[in-house]
Amino acid sequence: MNFDLTEEQKMIRKLMRDFSEGEVAPGADERDRTKTFPVEIFRKMADLNLMGLPFPEEYGGGGADTTSFAIAVEELSRVCASAGITYSAHVSLGCAPLYLFGTEKQKKQYLTPLCQGESMGAFGLTEAGAGSDAGGTRTTATRDSEGWLINGSKCFITNASYAKFLALTAVTNRTEAGPEITAFIADTDSPGFRVIDNYTKLGLHSSNTTELVLENVRVPEDAILGEIGQGFKQFLITLDGGRIGIGAMAVGIAQGAYELALKYAKERTQFGTSLSKFQVIQHKLADMAMNIELARTMVYKAAWLKDQGKKFTKEASMCKLFASEIAMKVCDQAVQIHGGYGYMHDYKVERFFRDVKLTEIGEGTSEIQRMVIAREIGC
């Protein structure tokens, strides 16, 4: 057993802490109010070669491990959850499927520009009638002599306005066993491909969430990502990794909210003493510190298993489920400790409180995580 981070991981944490505080935190409130996507931040991250952090150098990646990726997402989310989810989705939904299932040619053509930050990464899975239940997928891909024609629509797709291309799932055949789902790579500027950025969201206001509408979008024969009929299975594998990212994001949000609450509790005086001297407040803060530590340890464990090449489906679900649920409680109590000020935008915990809810929903709701864990323990 060794709980120490490696030298590289420590340096990446220091870098991401400094970068987040120096470049990401200063405009976070303003971006939240104006719903502005932080293009400049990701350009700077690309300059530091962070956009392909856990992928091999031959594809322009950084050659770091999953634990380092989790650290990077956590540090970004600690100051700005929108930046955290954008980065997490870019890496684990945008880059990872290309790395895991792409041909050598596809990796050179698509993964490399993603790692170099020339495009944001995105993945089109969810539809109005198909989220966790991919059987409801309506988007179709029909083969003809020139390749495939894709028709349909996708919803809640992160980063697509800033993606030059993305992978998406479509039904290529319907059998008695259900739809045959296949993943395709499509250019977002193809004729008939529209990306609509028009949602009004609870939080994560400076992240990009879009609707995709595809009308007779033509892709060539070799646009298939992975194998025909394996699209859903591939996506489940992709999501296992993504859950580590969302777990790390939840830990980061919780850490940020907790630090603000602790600082406020020490500064704020009521009844002649600081809030942090009241046992009722102390216990809230102690619970926060404990839960965050536990959640982070579980995120690191899932990341470590992945890096060891071991099975990590159950642990990824556990870390995502636990981290997102405690993060929700931590943000709730952080607002509570701030009292009336916590309800106001200027005290930041209001933003954390709105942003954190997504972690219980995105990349598999808490209910789905429990289903995954139940299946893994043999129910």
Added chain:
Amino acid sequence: MNILVCLKQTFDTEERIAIEDGQISEEGVEFVVNPYDEYAVEEAIRLRDEHGGEVTVITIGPERAEQALRTAMAMGADKGIIVDDEDLESPDENSIAKILASVIGDLEYDIILGGYMAVDDGSAQVGPRLAELLEIPHIATITKLTIDGDRVEVEKDVEGDIEYIESKLPILVTAQQGLNEPRYPSLPGIMKAKKKPLERMDIDDLDIDEDELEGRTETLETYLPPAKEAGKILEGDLDVQAKELVKLLRSEAKVI
């Protein structure tokens, strides 16, 4: 151009200082590159990128100080030297400058950079002492550095004013805030840092009389500054306030 940077690993400036048994406790503390030394590392990398050559970073400290050299390497320094200070008894600025002089005496160099002071001891002595031992010119607290051939032009911060100084290589300069904006280490820089050459030395490896290294100063006591008390707000007319203030400065603060 051979560029040397002397740096120190110090407490993270955000750390809370705790004293145990009369000494500053290092338990659970995060260490960083002394912030002024970061300016020196950044300037060294820029000089190398402009004039070619190599940046060597040098530190004296315990094993953990290697991390500070690796951080400088992640920023772009080419190689490092660490001198283990375990055998030193209560070293001070005299000891550190002599060890550095001994290490650097065997190296080829055109310029030596360092922070003008370390944020922990804050003595601002090691740079000038080292230059004296090496018998080269030195300029402290610089905010701008230009090198053309062996001509050195420097802007030096003098309590808010600027002095323009010309000198020649070889030279030692120490960095003040404002010299540059240190870069973030890039991810490839971090991943490559561990593979860059690092030379480890003990005091025994140096051609130096150990008696000379003994500290010339003695620490009598280490204590935290007194807790800040609430300030006093004077009331009444300006005349009354001024009189009260003079009285308090004389009788209570005893500064006049």
